[in-house]
Amino acid sequence: MLKKPAAAVSILALLGVAAITAQTFKEPPVTNEAWTRPFPGLRIVGNVYYVGTYDLSSYLITTDQGHMLINTGVGSSVPMIRSNIESLGFRFADIKLLLATHGHWDHVGGMAAIKRLTGARMLMHEADVPVLEDGGNSDFRFFPKGRGTVYEPVKIDQRLKDGDKVRLGSTELTAHHHPGHTKGATSFTFTVREGGRDYRVGIINTAGINEGVQLLKSPGYPTIVEDYARTVARQKQMTIDVFLSSHAGQFRLHEKYKPEDAYNPSRFVDPEGFRAAVERTEKNYLEQLQKERQGPSSR
Ligand SMILES: [Zn+2]
Structure with a gap:
């Protein structure tokens, strides 16, 4: 019956995604199948759960006042995130705050879809607000032409600054502005008390450099060189027990955990892994900077 356009529209309307048809955006093709490969939701520590795909992390932080969701993966992964949340025993509709x-x-x-489905408020560092509100078009890498709208634009309800606290129920996150990868890249830290000990949790945006980005030739992002250096320096100062990140591979989720494993937060305690990840990004940054300074002849 999906062959009939009318039926398809009414199914979309039932799912609450009808408004998408009013927007024009085109997601780039997914070239890494691990980005959309299903992965079961899992409990990391206390009220922190991984609900993302095999490689694209989404974190659910549950509280008695509703939940926070950090990151979504690509647009088509929303049903998977929803089913992970529900299979862990939580209600998708209880998501109150969205962060990235x-x-x-x-x-x-x-x-945008999750916001529409749940009525949650979206908070974002102020420097990434324009790019979220235009669906990726103002991505600095495509300056001045623009990238085009590559995801459904999402209206930001609250702009975050470095050091801002985000509270829901008894959980309070601190937002750390860690620019470089994007202008408004942000990490979140908070403490989880579980089994008589405190875990310092860090959902860290590591300072990776996307392919094609030229540090010394980024007219859309004139402070990129200093921003990367400052982010690395700040991340080196952080003390993290439970290291989590935007991609599962960055914190080696699949080495630490298999779907048949029982709940055990200690498997995610990895301060050395965090330090190593920061040092790796610093090394890549310094090497690329040096290559660019030497010019093309030395490559
Ligand atoms: Zn990225």
Whole structure:
């Protein structure tokens, strides 16, 4: 019956996604199948759950006042995130706050749909607000032409600054502005008390450099060189027990956890892994900077 356009429209309307048809946006093709490969939801520590796909992290932080969701993966991953949340015993409709580590379509592609389905408020660092509100078009990498709208634009309800606290129920996150990867890239830290000990949790946006970005030639982002350096320096100062990140591979989720494993937060305690990840991004940054300074002849 999906062959009939009228039926398809009414199914979309039932799902609450009818408004998408009014927007024009085109997601880039998914070239990494791990981005959309299903992965079962899991409890990381206390009220922190991984509800993303195999490689694109989404985190649910539950409270008695509703839940926070950090990152969504691409737009088509929303049903998977929803089913992970529900299979863990939580209600999708109880999501009250939406947050993201940065405004690229592989982490915020589903925000507009989830906002519409739940009525949650979206909070974002102020420097990534324009890119979320224009669906990725103002991505600095495509300056001045624009990238085109690659995900459904999402209206931001509250602009975050470095050091802002985000509270829901008894959970309070601190937002850390860690620019470089995007202008408004953000990490979140908070403490979870579980089994008589405190875990310092960090959902960290590591300072990776996308392919094609030229540090010394980024007219859309004139402070990129200093921003990367400052982010790395700040991340080196952080003390993190439970290291989490925008991609599962960055914190080696699949080495630490298999779907048949029982709940055990200690498997995610990895301060050395966090330090190593920061040092790796610093090394990549310094090497690329040096290559660019030497010019093309030395490559
Ligand atoms: Zn990105």
